[in-house]
Amino acid sequence: MSVHHTRLIAALDTPSYEQALTWATELESKVDAIKLGLEFTYACGLDAVRNLAAKQELFLDLKLHDIPNTVASGLKALTPIHPSLMTIHALGGPEMIARSRAVLEEAFEGKTARPRLLAVTVLTSMNEESLSAIGINATPLEEVVRLGKMAIKAGADGLVCSAHEITALRDALGDGPELVVPGIRPAGSSTDDQKRIMTPAQAAQAGADWIVVGRPITRAENPAAAAQAIQDELQAVTRCR
Known part of the structure; x- marks a missing residue:
């Protein structure tokens, strides 16, 4: 068994390219990847996404959800950016997931490693009442x-879930699927609009491969120091896989 460390993604949620570039530059040596989502992509466009991805490993979190052909075509159009992680909604069903996996396999056949396909399960802003x-x-x-069992069977490489579901997913699916966990709040942080949250150390101990942290880093007085504090917390939690 090897020692496994949970990796940190900084969510750069802003409509401003200049602000995202500032954050990405400040955090370049402090985080393992950056996340760009709907707000930045719609406001700034794919060229801006590509520019930021050239310097940093990218989690492109667009949560595609449509008929299988449309989602597969959308993913194919995004492949030149070569993100490390891409998201679709598990609720799109097994055919949509399988087609998405197939288009990524085809686009990257014989080339460098393809993006890992993540299925979003239940958003961390949702609770039982919301469902x-x-x-x-x-x-x-x-x-x-x-949803996790269905998505992995259909071809997803991993899942986006809250920290509260990590243990159950590991029990059901083993260590294979890559688990990316948003809704992470360092002790003492505001919960904002998240309902199912944990601290970085708790998520790491539970078995997260990646944690996603946004406002506790980007709204900090010193984003680099905030990110480094989270990395120190993660490094103190080791587990074998």
Whole structure:
């Protein structure tokens, strides 16, 4: 067995290219990857995403969800950026996931490592009441495990889940799937709009491969120092896989 360390992704949620570039530059040696999502991509465009990805490992979190052909075509259009991680919604179903995996395999056949395909299970802003409102009569844990099993079977490399579901997913799926965990808040931080949260150390101990931290880093007086403090916390938690 090898010692496994949880890696840190900084979420650069801003519509400003200049602000994202400033954060990315400050954090270049402090985080393992950056996350760019809907806000930045829609505001700044794919050329801006590509420019930031040239200097830093990228988690491109666009959460695609449409009919299988449309999602597969969308992923193919994004492959020149070569993010390390890309997201689709597990609720799109097994055919959408399988087509997405196939298009990435085809695009990167015989080339460098392809992006890892992550299926989003239940958003960390949702709780049992939120699920009930959209007709899902299950707890977040039950729904995450159900969707997770389906998504991995269909071809996803990993899942996006809250820290509270890591243990159940590891029990159900083993160490193979890559688990990326948002909703991470260092002790004493505001919970903002997140409902299912944990500290970095708690998520690492539970078995997260990556944690995603946004506002506790980017809104800190010193983002680099905030990121380094989280890295120090993660480094203190080791586990074997």
